[in-house]
Amino acid sequence: MxxxxxxxxxxxxxxxxxxxxxxxxxxxxxxxxxxxxxxxxxxxxxxxxxxxxxxxxxxxxxxxxxxxxxxxxxxxxxxxxxxxxxxxxxxxxxxxxxxxxxxxxxxxxxxxxxxxxxxxxxxxxxxxxxxxxxxxxxxxxxxxxxxxxxxQDCPEKVVKVSQDANPELHPKEKESLLKIVIAIAIGFYEFDPAKKKSPIANKITNLVYDLGLSIDVDTVRKWLKEAAEIVPRKKHKITPELLSDFGIPPHAKDD
Structure with a gap:
Protein backbone atom coordinates (compact mmCIF):
# COMPACT_ATOMS: atom_id res chain seq x y z
CA MET A 1 0.00 0.00 0.00
CA GLN A 152 9.02 11.86 -16.75
CA ASP A 153 6.19 9.38 -17.19
CA CYS A 154 4.77 11.28 -20.16
CA PRO A 155 7.22 10.02 -22.84
CA GLU A 156 6.49 6.42 -21.91
CA LYS A 157 2.75 7.10 -22.00
CA VAL A 158 3.06 8.83 -25.37
CA VAL A 159 5.07 5.94 -26.79
CA LYS A 160 2.53 3.44 -25.49
CA VAL A 161 -0.40 5.41 -26.92
CA SER A 162 1.47 5.77 -30.21
CA GLN A 163 2.13 2.06 -30.35
CA ASP A 164 -1.48 1.28 -29.52
CA ALA A 165 -2.70 3.73 -32.16
CA ASN A 166 -0.33 2.39 -34.84
CA PRO A 167 -0.15 -1.36 -34.41
CA GLU A 168 1.91 -3.44 -36.82
CA LEU A 169 -0.05 -4.59 -39.84
CA HIS A 170 -0.84 -8.26 -40.05
CA PRO A 171 1.13 -9.82 -42.96
CA LYS A 172 -2.10 -10.63 -44.80
CA GLU A 173 -3.33 -7.04 -44.40
CA LYS A 174 -0.05 -5.65 -45.67
CA GLU A 175 -0.09 -7.98 -48.67
CA SER A 176 -3.60 -6.82 -49.55
CA LEU A 177 -2.55 -3.18 -49.37
CA LEU A 178 0.49 -3.85 -51.55
CA LYS A 179 -1.73 -5.52 -54.14
CA ILE A 180 -3.92 -2.43 -54.23
CA VAL A 181 -0.88 -0.17 -54.59
CA ILE A 182 0.66 -2.12 -57.45
CA ALA A 183 -2.69 -2.57 -59.20
CA ILE A 184 -3.33 1.18 -59.21
CA ALA A 185 0.26 1.94 -60.24
CA ILE A 186 0.19 -0.50 -63.15
CA GLY A 187 -3.43 -0.07 -64.21
CA PHE A 188 -3.68 3.70 -64.08
CA TYR A 189 -0.08 4.94 -64.28
CA GLU A 190 1.35 2.23 -66.59
CA PHE A 191 3.99 1.50 -64.00
CA ASP A 192 6.54 -1.08 -65.13
CA PRO A 193 8.04 -2.84 -62.08
CA ALA A 194 10.92 -4.13 -64.26
CA LYS A 195 12.31 -0.63 -64.79
CA LYS A 196 14.80 0.60 -62.20
CA LYS A 197 13.82 4.25 -62.70
CA SER A 198 10.26 5.49 -63.03
CA PRO A 199 8.49 8.87 -62.70
CA ILE A 200 5.45 7.20 -61.16
CA ALA A 201 6.54 7.81 -57.56
CA ASN A 202 6.74 11.55 -58.22
CA LYS A 203 3.37 11.53 -59.99
CA ILE A 204 1.70 9.80 -57.05
CA THR A 205 3.37 12.18 -54.59
CA ASN A 206 2.14 15.20 -56.55
CA LEU A 207 -1.38 13.78 -56.68
CA VAL A 208 -1.32 13.32 -52.92
CA TYR A 209 -0.30 16.98 -52.51
CA ASP A 210 -3.11 18.03 -54.88
CA LEU A 211 -5.54 16.37 -52.47
CA GLY A 212 -4.21 18.50 -49.61
CA LEU A 213 -2.26 15.63 -48.09
CA SER A 214 1.44 14.90 -47.87
CA ILE A 215 3.75 11.94 -48.28
CA ASP A 216 7.46 11.53 -48.80
CA VAL A 217 8.41 10.45 -52.30
CA ASP A 218 10.89 7.92 -50.90
CA THR A 219 8.02 6.32 -48.99
CA VAL A 220 6.09 5.97 -52.24
CA ARG A 221 9.13 4.39 -53.95
CA LYS A 222 9.52 1.96 -51.03
CA TRP A 223 5.91 0.86 -51.22
CA LEU A 224 6.04 0.51 -55.00
CA LYS A 225 9.18 -1.59 -54.70
CA GLU A 226 7.61 -3.85 -52.09
CA ALA A 227 4.43 -4.07 -54.12
CA ALA A 228 6.34 -4.94 -57.30
CA GLU A 229 7.94 -7.90 -55.55
CA ILE A 230 4.59 -9.65 -55.16
CA VAL A 231 3.80 -9.43 -58.88
CA PRO A 232 4.83 -12.51 -60.88
CA ARG A 233 7.70 -11.59 -63.22
CA LYS A 234 5.94 -12.93 -66.28
CA LYS A 235 3.13 -10.44 -65.72
CA HIS A 236 5.22 -7.29 -65.57
CA LYS A 237 3.92 -6.32 -68.97
CA ILE A 238 0.47 -4.78 -68.80
CA THR A 239 -2.12 -7.11 -70.25
CA PRO A 240 -5.88 -7.42 -69.90
CA GLU A 241 -5.24 -10.57 -67.90
CA LEU A 242 -2.98 -8.69 -65.46
CA LEU A 243 -5.57 -5.97 -64.94
CA SER A 244 -8.22 -8.61 -64.47
CA ASP A 245 -6.09 -10.34 -61.81
CA PHE A 246 -6.20 -7.14 -59.76
CA GLY A 247 -9.90 -6.50 -60.32
CA ILE A 248 -9.38 -3.65 -62.80
CA PRO A 249 -11.51 -3.64 -65.95
CA PRO A 250 -9.33 -3.93 -69.09
CA HIS A 251 -10.60 -0.58 -70.39
CA ALA A 252 -9.67 1.31 -67.20
CA LYS A 253 -6.22 2.34 -68.42
CA ASP A 254 -7.73 3.93 -71.51
CA ASP A 255 -10.04 6.27 -69.49
Missing part, protein backbone atom coordinates in the same frame (compact mmCIF):
# COMPACT_ATOMS: atom_id res chain seq x y z
CA UNK A 2 1.57 3.34 -1.03
CA UNK A 3 2.37 5.91 1.63
CA UNK A 4 0.49 9.23 1.54
CA UNK A 5 2.51 12.20 0.25
CA UNK A 6 4.38 14.29 2.79
CA UNK A 7 2.59 17.38 4.01
CA UNK A 8 5.37 19.98 3.99
CA UNK A 9 7.89 20.68 1.21
CA UNK A 10 10.96 22.86 1.56
CA UNK A 11 11.77 25.37 -1.17
CA UNK A 12 14.32 22.88 -2.52
CA UNK A 13 11.70 20.10 -2.45
CA UNK A 14 9.24 22.25 -4.38
CA UNK A 15 11.85 23.14 -7.01
CA UNK A 16 12.68 19.44 -7.38
CA UNK A 17 8.99 18.55 -7.68
CA UNK A 18 8.50 20.97 -10.58
CA UNK A 19 11.98 20.77 -12.10
CA UNK A 20 12.66 24.51 -11.70
CA UNK A 21 15.23 26.57 -9.78
CA UNK A 22 14.75 27.63 -6.17
CA UNK A 23 14.80 31.25 -7.39
CA UNK A 24 11.58 30.62 -9.29
CA UNK A 25 9.92 29.11 -6.21
CA UNK A 26 11.00 32.11 -4.14
CA UNK A 27 9.59 34.45 -6.79
CA UNK A 28 6.23 32.68 -6.46
CA UNK A 29 6.43 33.04 -2.67
CA UNK A 30 7.31 36.74 -2.77
CA UNK A 31 4.58 37.53 -5.30
CA UNK A 32 1.95 35.64 -3.32
CA UNK A 33 1.30 33.02 -5.99
CA UNK A 34 2.45 30.46 -3.42
CA UNK A 35 1.77 30.64 0.31
CA UNK A 36 4.84 30.03 2.47
CA UNK A 37 4.57 28.18 5.78
CA UNK A 38 6.72 27.58 8.84
CA UNK A 39 6.49 24.90 11.50
CA UNK A 40 7.31 26.37 14.90
CA UNK A 41 8.02 24.79 18.26
CA UNK A 42 6.06 25.94 21.30
CA UNK A 43 6.52 29.71 21.67
CA UNK A 44 4.82 32.48 23.62
CA UNK A 45 3.03 34.69 21.10
CA UNK A 46 0.77 37.70 20.95
CA UNK A 47 -2.38 37.51 18.88
CA UNK A 48 -3.12 40.62 16.82
CA UNK A 49 -6.71 41.17 15.72
CA UNK A 50 -8.37 43.88 13.67
CA UNK A 51 -9.20 46.84 15.87
CA UNK A 52 -11.80 49.56 15.42
CA UNK A 53 -10.39 52.95 14.52
CA UNK A 54 -11.75 56.47 14.41
CA UNK A 55 -9.61 57.47 11.42
CA UNK A 56 -11.56 58.97 8.52
CA UNK A 57 -9.93 56.45 6.19
CA UNK A 58 -10.71 53.47 8.42
CA UNK A 59 -12.46 51.70 5.56
CA UNK A 60 -9.18 51.61 3.65
CA UNK A 61 -6.69 50.76 6.41
CA UNK A 62 -6.84 47.77 8.76
CA UNK A 63 -5.33 48.31 12.18
CA UNK A 64 -4.18 45.21 14.05
CA UNK A 65 -3.26 45.18 17.71
CA UNK A 66 -3.38 42.99 20.79
CA UNK A 67 -6.83 42.95 22.38
CA UNK A 68 -6.13 43.42 26.09
CA UNK A 69 -9.61 42.13 26.91
CA UNK A 70 -9.00 38.81 25.18
CA UNK A 71 -7.57 36.23 27.62
CA UNK A 72 -6.21 34.25 24.65
CA UNK A 73 -4.29 37.17 23.15
CA UNK A 74 -1.04 36.05 24.78
CA UNK A 75 -0.40 32.35 25.11
CA UNK A 76 1.86 29.53 23.90
CA UNK A 77 1.47 28.66 20.20
CA UNK A 78 3.01 25.96 18.04
CA UNK A 79 2.52 24.12 14.76
CA UNK A 80 2.12 25.31 11.18
CA UNK A 81 1.74 29.02 10.42
CA UNK A 82 1.39 30.95 7.20
CA UNK A 83 4.42 33.19 6.64
CA UNK A 84 4.30 36.62 4.96
CA UNK A 85 7.31 35.75 2.82
CA UNK A 86 7.42 39.12 1.07
CA UNK A 87 8.10 40.84 4.43
CA UNK A 88 11.12 38.66 5.28
CA UNK A 89 14.65 39.93 4.63
CA UNK A 90 17.23 37.16 4.26
CA UNK A 91 20.94 37.63 4.81
CA UNK A 92 23.69 35.95 2.78
CA UNK A 93 23.70 33.00 5.19
CA UNK A 94 20.02 32.32 4.52
CA UNK A 95 18.89 33.65 7.91
CA UNK A 96 16.23 36.22 8.74
CA UNK A 97 15.21 37.88 12.01
CA UNK A 98 11.47 38.02 12.64
CA UNK A 99 11.36 41.00 14.95
CA UNK A 100 9.41 41.15 18.17
CA UNK A 101 5.85 42.26 17.50
CA UNK A 102 6.19 41.87 13.73
CA UNK A 103 3.08 40.68 11.89
CA UNK A 104 4.76 37.88 9.96
CA UNK A 105 2.54 34.93 10.87
CA UNK A 106 -1.07 33.84 10.56
CA UNK A 107 -2.92 30.58 11.05
CA UNK A 108 -4.11 28.77 7.90
CA UNK A 109 -7.26 27.61 9.70
CA UNK A 110 -8.24 30.85 11.47
CA UNK A 111 -11.74 31.99 10.51
CA UNK A 112 -11.04 35.57 11.56
CA UNK A 113 -8.21 37.56 10.03
CA UNK A 114 -5.48 37.87 12.64
CA UNK A 115 -1.72 37.71 13.02
CA UNK A 116 0.70 36.29 15.55
CA UNK A 117 3.89 37.93 16.76
CA UNK A 118 6.78 36.78 18.90
CA UNK A 119 7.44 38.39 22.26
CA UNK A 120 11.13 38.38 21.35
CA UNK A 121 13.16 38.33 18.15
CA UNK A 122 13.12 34.97 16.37
CA UNK A 123 15.78 33.82 13.87
CA UNK A 124 14.40 31.80 10.97
CA UNK A 125 16.40 29.76 8.44
CA UNK A 126 15.35 29.75 4.80
CA UNK A 127 15.59 25.96 4.73
CA UNK A 128 12.86 25.90 7.41
CA UNK A 129 10.37 27.60 5.11
CA UNK A 130 7.82 25.17 3.69
CA UNK A 131 5.02 24.92 1.16
CA UNK A 132 2.17 22.60 2.10
CA UNK A 133 1.08 19.82 -0.23
CA UNK A 134 -2.39 21.36 -0.42
CA UNK A 135 -0.83 24.64 -1.57
CA UNK A 136 1.31 22.86 -4.18
CA UNK A 137 -1.65 20.96 -5.61
CA UNK A 138 -3.77 24.14 -5.61
CA UNK A 139 -1.05 25.91 -7.62
CA UNK A 140 -0.72 22.96 -10.01
CA UNK A 141 -4.45 22.95 -10.66
CA UNK A 142 -4.65 26.72 -11.12
CA UNK A 143 -1.61 27.15 -13.35
CA UNK A 144 -1.47 23.75 -15.05
CA UNK A 145 1.91 22.87 -13.54
CA UNK A 146 2.87 19.19 -13.72
CA UNK A 147 5.02 17.45 -11.09
CA UNK A 148 8.30 16.26 -12.61
CA UNK A 149 7.53 12.62 -11.80
CA UNK A 150 4.49 12.86 -14.07
CA UNK A 151 6.53 14.72 -16.70
Missing amino acids: PHPPKELYTIADASERWGVTTDIIEDYLRSGKLQASVHLPRKMMHKYTRQPTECSFSDEVDVFDVDSCDPYSYMPQQGVFNLCYEDVNWDEAGKATLEKGGLYLSRPDDEEKCYYGFDEDFVLSRDKVYVSISELTRFEGEYGTTPRTEQ
